[in-house]
Amino acid sequence: MVLVAAGLSASLSSVLAPLGSLHxxxxxxxMIAVAASWLIVLRKYRHKSHCHSQAAVKWFKNRQIIMLLVATVLSFIAAAWGYFEPTLMKAFM
Incomplete structure (x- = not known):
């Protein structure tokens, strides 16, 4: 199983290598897609629970909000990748 995963990742890296210039x-x-998704979700929740006291509790139990938080964090990591990649390369080489 490990050899199959290693072969698959090696073949995908050669196929996806040309996309590096499109970083x-x-x-x-x-980031634009995540921002648009946040706007849509915030509009929906603003109309649904304008003065509801349990809105904050329900906010973090919603799978959509959790996925948007993960997407936001990953987008910011991708944007800042150039700052900490050299340090990571030195640490693992």
Whole structure:
């Protein structure tokens, strides 16, 4: 199983290597998509629970909110990748 996963990851890295030049455009697109998703979700929740006292509790139990938080964090990591990649490369080489 490990050898299959290693072979699959090696073949995918050769196929996905040309996308490296599109890093900034793909990062910008993902940040725009995440921001638009946040706007849609915030509008929906603002109309649903304007003065509800349990709105904050329900906010973090919603799977959509959790996935948007993860997507936001991953988008910011992708945008800041150039700052901490050299340190990671030195640490693991």
């Amino acid at each position: 900034w455009s793909m990062t910008a697109f993902s």
